[in-house]
Amino acid sequence: xxxxxxxxxxxxxxxxxxxxxxxxxxxxxxxxxxxxxxxxxxxxxxxxxxxxxxxxxxxxxxxxxxxxxxxxxxxxxxxxxxxxxxxxxxxxxxxxxxxxxxxxxxxxxxxxxxxxxxxxxxxxxxxxxxxxxxxxxxxxxxxxxxxxxxxxxxxxxxxxxxxxxxxxxxxxxxxxxxxxxxxxxxxxxxxxxxxxxxxxxxxxxxxxxxxxxxxxxxxxxxxxxxxxxxxxxxxxxxxxxxxxxxxxxxxxxxxxxxxxxxxxxxxxxxxxxxxxxxxxxxxxxxxxxxxxxxxxxxxxxxxxxxxxxxxxxxxxxxxxxxxxxxxxxxxxxxxxxxxxxxxxxxxxxxxxxxxxxxxxxxxxxxxxxxxxxxxxxxxxxxxxxxxxxxxxxxxxxxxxxxxxxxxxxxxxxxxxxxxxxxxxxxxxxxx
Amino acid sequence: xxxxxxxxxxxxxxxxxxxxxxxxxxxxxxxxxxxxxxxxxxxxxxxxxxxxxxxxxxxxxxxxxxxxxxxxxxxxxxxxxxxxxxxxxxxxxxxxxxxxxxxxxxxxxxxxxxxxxxxxxxxxxxxxxxxxxxxxxxxxxxxxxxxxxxxxxxxxxxxxxxxxxxxxxxxxxxxxxxxxxxxxxxxxxxxxxxxxxxxxxxxxxxxxxxxxxxxxxxxxxxxxxxxxxxxxxxxxxxxxxxxxxxxxxxxxxxxxxxxxxxxxxxxxxxxxxxxxxxxxxxxxxxxxxxxxxxxxxxxxxxxxxxxxxxxxxxxxxxxxxxxxxxxxxxxxxxxxxxxxxxxxxxxxxxxxxxxxxxxxxxxxxxxxxxxxxxxxxxxxxxxxxxxxxxxxxxxxxxxxxxxxxxxxxxxxxxxxxxxxxxxxxxxxxxxxxxxxxxxxxxxxxxxxxxxxxxxxxxxxxxxxxxxxxxxxxxxxxxxxxxxxxxxxxxxxxxxxxxxxxxxxxxxxxxxxxxxxxxxxxxxxxxxxxxxxxxxxxxxxxxxxxxxxxx
Numbered sequence: 002x003x004x005x006x007x008x009x010x011x012x013x014x015x016x017x018x019x020x021x022x023x024x025x026x027x028x029x030x031x032x033x034x035x036x037x038x039x040x041x042x043x044x045x046x047x048x049x050x051x052x053x054x055x056x057x058x059x060x061x062x063x064x065x066x067x068x069x070x071x072x073x074x075x076x077x078x079x080x081x082x083x084x085x086x087x088x089x090x091x092x093x094x095x096x097x098x099x100x101x102x103x104x105x106x107x108x109x110x111x112x113x114x115x116x117x118x119x120x121x122x123x124x125x126x127x128x129x130x131x132x133x134x135x136x137x138x139x140x141x142x143x144x145x146x147x148x149x150x151x152x153x154x155x156x157x158x159x160x161x162x163x164x165x166x167x168x169x170x171x172x173x174x175x176x177x178x179x180x181x182x183x184x185x186x187x188x189x190x191x192x193x194x195x196x197x198x199x200x201x202x203x204x205x206x207x208x209x210x211x212x213x214x215x216x217x218x219x220x221x222x223x224x225x226x227x228x229x230x231x232x233x234x235x236x237x238x239x240x241x242x243x244x245x246x247x248x249x250x251x252x253x254x255x256x257x258x259x260x261x262x263x264x265x266x267x268x269x270x271x272x273x274x275x276x277x278x279x280x281x282x283x284x285x286x287x288x289x290x291x292x293x294x295x296x297x298x299x300x301x302x303x304x305x306x307x308x309x310x311x312x313x314x315x316x317x318x319x320x321x322x323x324x325x326x327x328x329x330x331x332x333x334x335x336x337x338x339x340x341x342x343x344x345x346x347x348x349x350x351x352x353x354x355x356x357x358x359x360x361x362x363x364x365x366x367x368x369x370x371x372x373x374x375x376x377x378x379x380x381x382x383x384x385x386x387x388x389x390x391x392x393x394x395x396x397x398x399x400x401x402x403x404x405x406x407x408x409x410x411x412x413x414x415x416x417x418x419x420x421x422x423x424x425x426x427x428x429x430x431x432x
Numbered sequence: 433x434x435x436x437x438x439x440x441x442x443x444x445x446x447x448x449x450x451x452x453x454x455x456x457x458x459x460x461x462x463x464x465x466x467x468x469x470x471x472x473x474x475x476x477x478x479x480x481x482x483x484x485x486x487x488x489x490x491x492x493x494x495x496x497x498x499x500x501x502x503x504x505x506x507x508x509x510x511x512x513x514x515x516x517x518x519x520x521x522x523x524x525x526x527x528x529x530x531x532x533x534x535x536x537x538x539x540x541x542x543x544x545x546x547x548x549x550x551x552x553x554x555x556x557x558x559x560x561x562x563x564x565x566x567x568x569x570x571x572x573x574x575x576x577x578x579x580x581x582x583x584x585x586x587x588x589x590x591x592x593x594x595x596x597x598x599x600x601x602x603x604x605x606x607x608x609x610x611x612x613x614x615x616x617x618x619x620x621x622x623x624x625x626x627x628x629x630x631x632x633x634x635x636x637x638x639x640x641x642x643x644x645x646x647x648x649x650x651x652x653x654x655x656x657x658x659x660x661x662x663x664x665x666x667x668x669x670x671x672x673x674x675x676x677x678x679x680x681x682x683x684x685x686x687x688x689x690x691x692x693x694x695x696x697x698x699x700x701x702x703x704x705x706x707x708x709x710x711x712x713x714x715x716x717x718x719x720x721x722x723x724x725x726x727x728x729x730x731x732x733x734x735x736x737x738x739x740x741x742x743x744x745x746x747x748x749x750x751x752x753x754x755x756x757x758x759x760x761x762x763x764x765x766x767x768x769x770x771x772x773x774x775x776x777x778x779x780x781x782x783x784x785x786x787x788x789x790x791x792x793x794x795x796x797x798x799x800x801x802x803x804x805x806x807x808x809x810x811x812x813x814x815x816x817x818x819x820x821x822x823x824x825x826x827x828x829x830x831x832x833x834x835x836x837x838x839x840x841x842x843x844x845x846x847x848x849x850x851x852x853x854x855x856x857x858x859x860x861x862x863x864x865x866x867x868x869x870x871x872x873x874x875x876x877x878x879x880x881x882x883x884x885x886x887x888x889x890x891x892x893x894x895x896x897x898x899x900x901x902x903x904x905x906x907x908x909x910x911x912x913x914x915x916x917x918x919x920x921x922x923x924x925x926x927x928x929x930x931x932x933x934x935x936x937x938x939x940x941x942x943x944x945x946x947x948x949x950x951x952x953x954x955x956x957x958x959x960x961x962x963x964x965x966x967x968x969x970x971x972x973x974x975x976x977x978x979x980x981x982x
Contacts, residue, residue, distance in 0.1 A: 136609075160892060175556075182882050182891035197896035201905040208967060209899075211953075215971035218949065223977040226814035227832050232976050234889035235834075239974065242895035412887060415766075 054152045054366055054402040055281050055332040057323075058144070058289040059316060060130075063122070063296030066342035066352050068381055069096050069305040071360035072113045079344035079380045081302055090371035098309040101317035107371050108320055108329060109364035110430060114375020114384040117340060117391045120354035122296070125339030132395025132420050144398065145287040146177035146184040147419060151404035153286050158244035159251070160187040161286035165273045167191065167293070179412045183234060186289075192276050194252035198245050213243060251283040252276075264318055271315040278322050281332055295338065298351040320364065329365045333401045336362040337394075344381040358384045361394060367401030368430050392424035400426040463784045470788060470802025477781035478808045478827050487822050490812040490829040495519070497982075498528060498810055500939040504835065504981045505758055505804060506535040508544030509842040509870075511939055512854040532804055536797065539864040543871050545571040545796075547838045548757060551883060553584075553618055557603055566596025577750050577794040578743070581619055582734045589660040589721070598661045601653060605661070611650040612643070619737070620686055621749035621770030644671045645684025649733040652725070656713040662722035663730065665706045666698065683729060685736040686745060693727050745770075747794065748786045752776075754796060755785070758803045760831035761824050766886065777825035813982040833981045834888060837881035841874035844973065847937045848908040848916045877907065890979070898974050908973065909966045920965045926954040929965060937972045 073096040074080035085094040088106035095103055095111075102109075119125045127135040130143050142150070149161025162184055164174070169190035177185040187195055200209055220236050250256055254276040265271040273290040280288045292312055297304040316336070323329045341359025342352035358377045364370065375387035396406045399420060406426060409416040464473045482489055493501065499519050503511040511519070519527050535541055546567040550559055570580055585601065587594035604610040617623040624643055652664040669681035683691045698706075713722045737746050749770060756762035763776040763785075776782040785799065792798055803809055813830040815821040822828040835843065846854060856862040880897060882888065898904050911917055916936050923929035930950045934942045942950070950968055957964040972978060 179887045181887040181889045182893070183889050185891065187893075195896065196893075197900040200900055201902050204905075208963060212967035212970045215949075215967060216974050218946075219971055219975035219977060222943075222946070223975060223982075226816055227976075227982065229832055231834060231889055232832055232980065235976050235979060238890045238892050238895040239899070241892040242899045245892060245896065246900065 052331050053154075053284050053286060055284065055328075056145075056148050056287045056398065056402055057277055057281055057319075057332055057334050058287075059312075059334070059336040060289055060291045061295050061312070061336065061338045062126075062291050063294040063338070064125075064340045064342055064354060065295045065336075065338040066297065066301060066305055067113070067358075067360040068342070068344065068352070069098055069302070069309065071095055071111045071362055072377060072381060073097075074344070074379065074381045077380050079346070079382065081346065083302070093371065093373060096309075098305060099313045101313045102320075105317050105320040105324070108324055109334070109362055110368055110370065110372040110374065111360055111362055112374040112389055112394070112427065112430070113360045113377055114387045114389050115341070115356075115359045115361060115391075115394070116384050116388050117356040117359075119356040119391075120340060122339055122354075125354075125356060128391040129337055129339055129394070132392045132424075134391075140178045142178040142180045142184065143176040143186070144395065145186055145289060146180045147399065148287040148402060148404070149184045150180050150410070151399065151419070152402055157286075158241055159248060159283070159285060160241075160245075162186045163189060163280055163285050163287065164289045164291075165189045165192055165276055166291060167269050167273070179417055180410065189252060189276070192254055192272055194249055195245065198249045198252070200246070213239070248283075251280065251285075254279060264322075266311070266314050266318070268311045268315060270311055271318075274315040274319045278319055278328075281323065281328060282326065295342075297342065298347070298353055299349040301342065301346070301350060301352040303350075323365070331366050333365045333367060333398060334363065335398060358382060363397070363401070363430070365401075367403065367432055368397075369432055372430060374427055374430050387427075389427060390424060392421040393427055396420045396424055396426040397430060400431055463780055463787065466784075466788065466791060469805075470785070470799065471805040471807075473784050473788075474781065474803065474806040474808055477778050477784070478806075481778055482826060482828055485822070485826060487826055487828050488817070489827075490815060492807065492810050493812040493830065495524065495527065496940050497812070499531065501830075501981055502528075502531055502804055503535060504839055504843070506532070506544065506800075507538060507540030508547060508836075508839050509540065509846050510937075512846055512857045513851040513936060514855045514857050516935065516939060518858055528810075529805070532801060534858070534860075536801060538860055539572075539867045542568060542571040543867065544838075545800075547836070551836065552753065553600060554603065555883070555885070559603070560596075560599055562596035563599035563603075564596075566594065566599075569593065570597075574795065574797045577796050578738055578746060579794070581746060582738065585615075585730050585734050586728070601650075602655050602659070602661055605653060605655045608647055608650055611653065612647040615650070616646055616686065617768045619749060620745045621752060621764070621768060622686060623768040624686075640671055640673060641679075641682070642684060642686060642688075644669050644679075644681035645690070646686065646733075648681040648683050649729040652729055654710065654714065656719075656722055657715060657717055658719075660722060662710075662713060663725050663728055664710050665723070665725045666703070683732060685733065685742060687736075687742045689736050689739070689742060691732045691736065693729075696726070743790060744786055747789045748782065750794075750796065751785045751789050751799060752782065754799055755803060758800070758809060759827060760833050761827075765825065777827075830982065832976075834884040834890070835979060835981055837878035837883055838874060839981070840881055840979070841876075841878040842870055843978070844877065844908050845870060845874060847973070847978075848969070850914050850916055850919055851936060853914060877903070895974075898970075909969060911962055917962070917965060917969065920969075921962060926951050929954075930968070933965075933969055933972060937969070938975075938977055 068074055068079065068081055069083060073083065073085040073094065075083065075085045084097045086097045086100065086103055087094055088103040090106045093106055093111070095106070117125065117128055119128060124135050127133075130145075131141045132144065132147075133141045145162040145164065153161040162177070164186040166188055169188070174186050174188055175182075177183070189195065200206070216239065224232055224236065254272060257275055257279060261275060262272075265275040270290065270292050277288045277290050292308070295304070295308060320329075320334065323332055323334070338359075338361075340354055340356040343355040344358075345352070347353060358381055375389060376385050377383060378385045399406045404419065406420040407422070409418050411417075464476060468476075479489075492498075496516070499511055499516065503509065503515065519531060522530055546564065549567050549571065550564060554563065566583075569575075570583075580597070583594045583597040587597050589595045589598065601611055604614060613624060624646065648669040651669045652667045654662055654664065656662050670678055671681060672678050683693065709723065712719055736742055749767075752762045752764050752770065753767050756765075756767050763778055763782045764770050764774060765777075766774075789795070789799055808827050809830075811828070811830045813832050815829045824831060854866070856866070880903075881894060882891065909917070911921075916933070919936075920929040920933055923932060927947060930942050930947055934940060934946070953968075954961065954964050
């Protein structure tokens with residue numbers, strides 16, 4: 002069985018070769034013309050701009066409290082001090098810490114019945130972002146790598162898997178496992194553009210294009226009788242590098258208008274969200290932003306008050322923006338954590354790790370709007386309806402962006418199931 | 433070992449028999465005479481496979497191509513121009529053999545094999561200095577593979593020459609599954625992690641007995657606070673079958689062979705004291721070395737694995753992995769799936785090589801010499817026949833293999849340095865310190881490159897590095913008297929400069945078309961010749977012809 006990609010149309014069969022072929026032709030014919038010239042050709046441009054599915058993940062690191070967000074239980078011993086408020090969807094209430102999000106609820110749905118039974122940060126995060134349990138002797142690609150592999154045309158000139166981090170210099174990471182480095186995340190450390198996307202000092206554009214034309218001739222000479230997936234990927238990586246250089250502006254959030262920056266807010270998360278919106282708009286298949294830190298063993302309520310104020314603003318602005326631009330039709334939004342937090346309030350007014358009954362928010366392409374899946378009991382201590390596990394969610398995300406999750410990737414003659422075959426998508430949530 | 437998802441379990445289930453049946457099968461089949469040279473048997477067997485399929489293999493690669501390939505494989509770098517000159521002075525009938533002999537005696541060989549073993553045994557881990565020193569000593573002395581294996585498992589921390597080997601376990605000591613599966617996969621060719629938890633109605637208990645049996649050899653192993661590898665006096669591995677029955681693991685090797693621990697009555701007080709001693713060793717500095725237990729499970733595992741009736745498992749794995757290192761694919765593929773449901777492409781050849789390897793005291797260097805001397809190794813990587821290339825397992829055409837980070841880094845350094853700097857490559861004694869320097873210099877750039885494992889493809893991160901980093905610009909394209917660029921600038925004519933660049937980087941001369949292309953370009957760029965030379969140099973350095981071994 003092979004994977005059914007979202008974009009597996011007949012046109013895609015021809016895409017790669019024709020694409021590379023046209024690059025080579027462009028280079029050979031013009032001599033001076035860089036491979037990028039080919040992108041200006043209408044046929045190729047149209048191919049690239051076919052509406053590709055995308056996914057934007059908000060990873061609320063440390064473990065968001067479901068009780069202070071998507072599944073409030075006001076007035077109960079476990080509910081804490083905050084009220085529940087109505088949303089733009091009649092009948093759905095969320096915590097009052099999310100007033101702006103409540104107004105965009107009609108774009109979103111809540112899964113309230115998650116039981117992952119895992120209270121360890123590392124293991125919980127692994128499950129939620131890999132769709133599998135972590136075992137010492139095996140490793141799986143992350144969600145972003147699977148989505149990129151599943152929805153991006155092979156010819157996609159831009160990386161399909163981008164993570165935005167608050168700190169660090171960025172660079173490559175090693176999270177694609179058997180899908181290979183091509184699908185590993187490009188990390189934008191501190192929201193900065195990727196490394197080495199500026200020409201080195203003293204190298205003009207014209208000279209760079211010339212040397213690339215020479216390189217392509219060397220490629221053709223060598224590859225004429227030695228073509229393999231690896232050599233093609235090698236050649237393609239240079240096309241991709243040129244394209245990234247050309248498209249560096251996609252990653253440069255400072256090019257957004259002042260007004261946009263103001264709307265998203267001055268917070269780190271706000272900047273990340275604006276960059277994320279920019280990337281999604283430019284058809285990057287998978288983007289992940291992270292908001293830290295929700296690990297509130299002490300003073301859970303004060304922390305959630307502060308954290309969620311920042312989140313509420315940046316997140317609701319992102320949803321609004323994507324909706325306004327028609328991008329929600331193509332983009333799945335997911336707000337997740339490694340786990341939720343205990344209904345029991347501890348002696349330090351904190352809530353501890355809790356994988357037994359918690360929530361995830363979804364919205365956009367492939368999922369119903371304004372739905373609630375599952376239910377917890379009155380005190381939020383147990384799932385009472387439609388229990389959902391980590392891998393069910395993983396199937397659901399992939400299905401929503403059009404990947405047939407019962408398929409397998411063919412990797413060097415081995416079949417690697419796209420998602421854990423023991424689980425299923427939440428079909429009633431899918432459109 | 434690279435971690436992968438579980439392989440279909442039916443296959444894993446039969447894995448265990450392979451070790452047992454390999455010997456029996458070898459005895460049954462009529463193998464070629466043990467007195468034949470390795471290369472002769474390789475070519476007999478590979479050629480027989482090709483004739484049976486009516487395949488005419490690719491022609492032999494040209495001499496310069498073979499020089500480049502062999503030097504990358506034995507020295508871990510491209511040839512220097514002095515090596516090229518010497519090679520071509522030799523008579524054509526002798527140059528290949530003399531090349532192999534010289535390279536295998538050079539310090540390059542020890543460094544390169546050390547780097548390959550490091551990548552094999554410590555994948556993705558930042559290996560320590562004493563580990564690398566140990567491996568280098570082992571490759572310099574051509575230490576037998578069974579000795580290397582046993583030193584990894586049971587050498588003593590007080591043995592300064594060998595304790596580095598213990599890093600194999602120390603680096604994995606926090607995780608019993610890592611110790612178990614990596615030992616099994618890397619030394620026995622059997623990735624057994626699936627047998628831990630998967631279900632099969634017929635053989636489940638049996639598989640679990642083997643997995644946990646192997647695990648029990650490591651469950652007492654721990655690292656003290658002073659970084660010594662120690663064993664607890666007692667521990668046992670318990671596991672639950674799928675029926676929920678709790679079992680205690682027996683000390684069982686993959687072949688099914690077992691050892692039984694002598695029963696020693698230990699009082700409650702003794703147990704308590706033992707536990708406290710382990711705790712003290714783990715938590716405290718400045719305590720006497722940990723006591724040596726009377727029964728050492730790791731020692732027992734080594735004894736079992738090296739016993740005459742079981743040693744074929746250890747031998748077969750390294751023979752297959754070494755073959756894959758030089759031929760681009762194992763006789764059994766994937767290399768961690770050595771079991772009867774995944775048969776070798778050339779069963780007699782693998783059996784013969786395994787027998788030869790055991791007969792010759794697990795001599796890896798002898799095996800390597802045999803492989804690189806074969807005609808199968810010397811085939812062109814170009815497939816010029818009309819039809820599509822035959823399957824990789826026929827070995828009809830040489831696969832194109834990505835360079836390792838270390839090969840790439842060293843080769844960039846050699847190729848872009850002024851050839852005068854490396855004019856002593858042939859004088860082994862004078863070359864040795866230079867080679868060591870090169871090795872150290874190559875660390876930095878190598879760390880920026882991804883190691884080419886099973887699913888490797890060059891990613892855009894690497895091409896961005898080569899395209900735009902100041903580092904590539906400064907390290908490899910810069911203008912300076914010790915640089916290749918300087919030689920090109922001094923060349924008498926543009927044609928000379930083009931030829932020198934191609935020889936230094938690609939070990940070949942440019943063809944007419946290439947010569948003409950660059951000649952015309954330079955003629956129009958006399959005002960900025962250096963920049964034009966840099967453009968040419970960059971283009972050949974980033975060509976797949978340089979990036980791959982072919």
